[in-house]
Amino acid sequence: MERLEKTFARLAERGETALVAYLTGGYPSLAETGPLIEAVSSAGADIIELGVAFSDPLGDGPVIQATTQAALDGGATAAAVLDIVAGARENGVQTPIMLMGYCNPFLRYGLEQLYADAKAAGADGFIVPDLPAHEADEWLAAARTHDMAQVFFSAPGSSEERLRNTAARSRGFLYSLAANGVTGVREELDPGIDAYLERVGDAAGTLPVCVGFGISRPEHVRALRGRAAGVIVGSALLRAIGDADTPAGRILAASRLVGELKEACR
Amino acid sequence: MSGRFGNYGGQFVAETLVGPLEELWDTYLAARQDPTFEAELDNLLATFVGRPTPLTRLRRLGADHGVTIWLKREDLTHTGAHKINNAIGQALLAHRLGKRRIIAETGAGQHGVAVAAACAYLGLDATIYMGRVDAARQEPNLQRMKLLGAEVRLVDLGTATLKDAVNEAIRDWITHPDDTHYLLGSVVGPHPFPSIVRDFQSVIGREAREQFLAVAGQLPDAVIACVGGGSNSIGVFSGFLDNDVRLVGVQAAGDGSGRLGHHAAPLLYGEPGVLQGMRTYLLQDDDGQVLLTHSIAPGLDYPGAGPEHSHLKDSGRVEYLTASDDEALAAFQLLARAEGIVPALESSHAVAAALRLAPTFPRGSQLLVNLSGRGDKDLTSAIAAIGQRREHSGGTA
Numbered sequence: 151m152e153r154l155e156k157t158f159a160r161l162a163e164r165g166e167t168a169l170v171a172y173l174t175g176g177y178p179s180l181a182e183t184g185p186l187i188e189a190v191s192s193a194g195a196d197i198i199e200l201g202v203a204f205s206d207p208l209g210d211g212p213v214i215q216a217t218t219q220a221a222l223d224g225g226a227t228a229a230a231v232l233d234i235v236a237g238a239r240e241n242g243v244q245t246p247i248m249l250m251g252y253c254n255p256f257l258r259y260g261l262e263q264l265y266a267d268a269k270a271a272g273a274d275g276f277i278v279p280d281l282p283a284h285e286a287d288e289w290l291a292a293a294r295t296h297d298m299a300q301v302f303f304s305a306p307g308s309s310e311e312r313l314r315n316t317a318a319r320s321r322g323f324l325y326s327l328a329a330n331g332v333t334g335v336r337e338e339l340d341p342g343i344d345a346y347l348e349r350v351g352d353a354a355g356t357l358p359v360c361v362g363f364g365i366s367r368p369e370h371v372r373a374l375r376g377r378a379a380g381v382i383v384g385s386a387l388l389r390a391i392g393d394a395d396t397p398a399g400r401i402l403a404a405s406r407l408v409g410e411l412k413e414a415c416r
Numbered sequence: 417m418s419g420r421f422g423n424y425g426g427q428f429v430a431e432t433l434v435g436p437l438e439e440l441w442d443t444y445l446a447a448r449q450d451p452t453f454e455a456e457l458d459n460l461l462a463t464f465v466g467r468p469t470p471l472t473r474l475r476r477l478g479a480d481h482g483v484t485i486w487l488k489r490e491d492l493t494h495t496g497a498h499k500i501n502n503a504i505g506q507a508l509l510a511h512r513l514g515k516r517r518i519i520a521e522t523g524a525g526q527h528g529v530a531v532a533a534a535c536a537y538l539g540l541d542a543t544i545y546m547g548r549v550d551a552a553r554q555e556p557n558l559q560r561m562k563l564l565g566a567e568v569r570l571v572d573l574g575t576a577t578l579k580d581a582v583n584e585a586i587r588d589w590i591t592h593p594d595d596t597h598y599l600l601g602s603v604v605g606p607h608p609f610p611s612i613v614r615d616f617q618s619v620i621g622r623e624a625r626e627q628f629l630a631v632a633g634q635l636p637d638a639v640i641a642c643v644g645g646g647s648n649s650i651g652v653f654s655g656f657l658d659n660d661v662r663l664v665g666v667q668a669a670g671d672g673s674g675r676l677g678h679h680a681a682p683l684l685y686g687e688p689g690v691l692q693g694m695r696t697y698l699l700q701d702d703d704g705q706v707l708l709t710h711s712i713a714p715g716l717d718y719p720g721a722g723p724e725h726s727h728l729k730d731s732g733r734v735e736y737l738t739a740s741d742d743e744a745l746a747a748f749q750l751l752a753r754a755e756g757i758v759p760a761l762e763s764s765h766a767v768a769a770a771l772r773l774a775p776t777f778p779r780g781s782q783l784l785v786n787l788s789g790r791g792d793k794d795l796t797s798a799i800a801a802i803g804q805r806r807e808h809s810g811g812t813a
Contacts, residue, residue, distance in 0.1 A: 258704030303431035331591035
């Protein structure tokens, strides 16, 4: 939690939006994930969201689904992703790392053990898209025990009451969905996003709000600057990585996009 | 609302769907208190679905053992399977929700056909997701859905079967939560679907109970039904849960080897986990990844089962066993030749289990099998499978 809190505090002081970069753990391979984490971290990502693959990623669109399947084919497991986190910390990566994954692999690992091992590996918290705040008692207990962040979501259709309850239960930040639907690159931000983010901000109070889903370009980021504490970019980054042919090319593509997006955060 | 069946059930969904699920539950509870909704549903069940469906006493099967087997004939509903009971109920609910776009998933195609028919009758738009593998083995139902005006979207992901069709339907719903109702076809998924679908299917159990008492003067000694997601079985069991009646759910043993990936029997070989919005028994590996399944019956080819079944298993109220592809095919042929009824391959699993259990019952026992659907949709694939087995056994099968 502390690493995350310090990051948001530092950026708030500078008036910068946090750039949260999503990578799928194990994509394009387990071996390349560590170097990609280091690269996006160096290029300016403030927080890394690292995906733990699941066979049925219901909240994800085609790009992340495909990277997830590639990760599974390459042997990605929760344990393997924790090893990647530990390796990144050994190599000096200081950026907060949030583990993103669906309920079942985490439950299978065992929540108490998972949070203990994730803490030991150097992860900072969990983002679980199929875990609404009202189903999360056990998860929150483990998060508190191990001082980890536990991020819940707000959606455009969330009622005021749910927004308040969800924000009250979130630890670290609130993940605000910019649009209904699954992850994926979208051409334009929803025109109603300003009013929605105002509602979310009111409910969240001092809790940082990060906006994700459909954010792929510097102009999206610029449009959100000052309206949220952070922006989350996933599919666009993975697509850039997937389009490159060599490990060096993938590092370059990821660094370049993250650099451009971070520039728009300032 | 708890949405729980013991340790199972719940609402493990994207935040986007929490609001629509709450709205669905509130609307449903209000509808069930509203005499006009009940009257409309009863009228449609009688005049469109064709209820009540009869009980048929089998003349030959079971007679060798002195046991009487009865069938509850859900195959005689309009569209040929129990799925229409729930489809018409939820389509009425969609009207109350003010949602004119309906999405649904289908495995065997029976739910898809029921949704397409209900939507055509009530003037709703239907989009049906179906795995490409299932579409290939259930071609007649694919054509029926299209004829009834539904848009059918084929799914190539995963094993391209029922689970993957559900995933795509959920993704569609997450994208269009405001104007779309997801007409889920079994007692699976997040709360309140397992409760709503059970309630709409409980008409099977209510009728069966009354009819059995009327014709036999007693309750059956056992009620047997197949379990994929588990809606026909929950429907018929619900009429007998409070009585001293043996309840048997039959899952798909696939090739009968018991090897992972070769069956679809999570209630026997799975462990509790979370998939598609619910906590339930699930076929999964040591890392929590959902496993491939196999059954000759597409409607049973699913790695989970409804959360109420998981609870009924743990509590011991229902016993779950399996029937293999071969046993189902044998029952399929036997029921056709001996009794003049061609059952769906799904229902054939229940018939197979009844035939296996018959000798274990005392003479004079009465067994009730829920015949959840008819086999027209399966003719091509079943006859091909029977032909293959004949070849392998040198023509003596």
